Amino acid sequence: MDPYTRWTLTEVLSIREVGLVATFTLERLADGSLVSVVAVGPQDRARLRAELIEGFARLSPESRFSRFLMAMPRLTSEQLRRLVDTVDDRDHVALGLELAESGTPIGLGRFVRDSVVPTSADVAVTVADEWQGKGAGTILIRALAAAAKKRGVRHFTALVLADNLASLAMLRAVGRVTRCEHGGGAADMTVEL
Ligand SMILES: CC(C)(COP(=O)(O)OP(=O)(O)OC[C@H]1O[C@@H](n2cnc3c(N)ncnc32)[C@H](O)[C@@H]1OP(=O)(O)O)[C@@H](O)C(=O)NCCC(=O)NCCS
Numbered sequence: 785m786d787p788y789t790r791w792t793l794t795e796v797l798s799i800r801e802v803g804l805v806a807t808f809t810l811e812r813l814a815d816g817s818l819v820s821v822v823a824v825g826p827q828d829r830a831r832l833r834a835e836l837i838e839g840f841a842r843l844s845p846e847s848r849f850s851r852f853l854m855a856m857p858r859l860t861s862e863q864l865r866r867l868v869d870t871v872d873d874r875d876h877v878a879l880g881l882e883l884a885e886s887g888t889p890i891g892l893g894r895f896v897r898d899s900v901v902p903t904s905a906d907v908a909v910t911v912a913d914e915w916q917g918k919g920a921g922t923i924l925i926r927a928l929a930a931a932a933k934k935r936g937v938r939h940f941t942a943l944v945l946a947d948n949l950a951s952l953a954m955l956r957a958v959g960r961v962t963r964c965e966h967g968g969g970a971a972d973m974t975v976e977l
Pocket of ligand 1: 919
């Protein structure tokens, strides 16, 4: 049986070159597309910034509202700074999702550790509109949860629109979710990892 057809393919390729080991994790979306989760380190900030600006420009107003809980005609320079300049792979971890063949970015997720409760981190995931509903968000949240646990994070928190059912279902993929209505149509989610 072709393993590609039934199971998620996780293929680890190790490139040993001047002591460097690179790891690629390949997964399949529901439509069969092969995607890869990529870590975004501090050294990748310039690329992250460019991809964020481009990806945001293509995002529908509804997805922007769901992600930022307000109408967002553009990303401000302060928002860009917070989304890019503090990525450090320890307290602010960002992971991208790319089409394996072309390297086209289709999603981005991140968690930012709470400065008061270091075992808790705020999580957010965005998938490009045309790729939503195919399992991309679930792949990203699972990869984020694995990275979080390795870094001592035990809870994810997320403030989401109360009717964002995709987000709620995605969060449930990585742990028990408790939900607290926030008012103004939003809800605070806490996920036990
Ligand atoms: C929320 C979001 C990240 C989910 O990513 P996605 O790739 O669309 O989600 P998936 O395809 O992995 O599906 C995740 C779950 O949501 C469910 N789902 C997907 N779209 C749905 C919809 N429109 N309504 C209800 N449930 C939906 C799926 O069935 C799946 O649940 P299951 O595992 O129980 O079957 C994505 O929709 C998105 O980017 N939305 C805009 C930004 C946003 O809201 N971000 C959330 C901030 S945390």
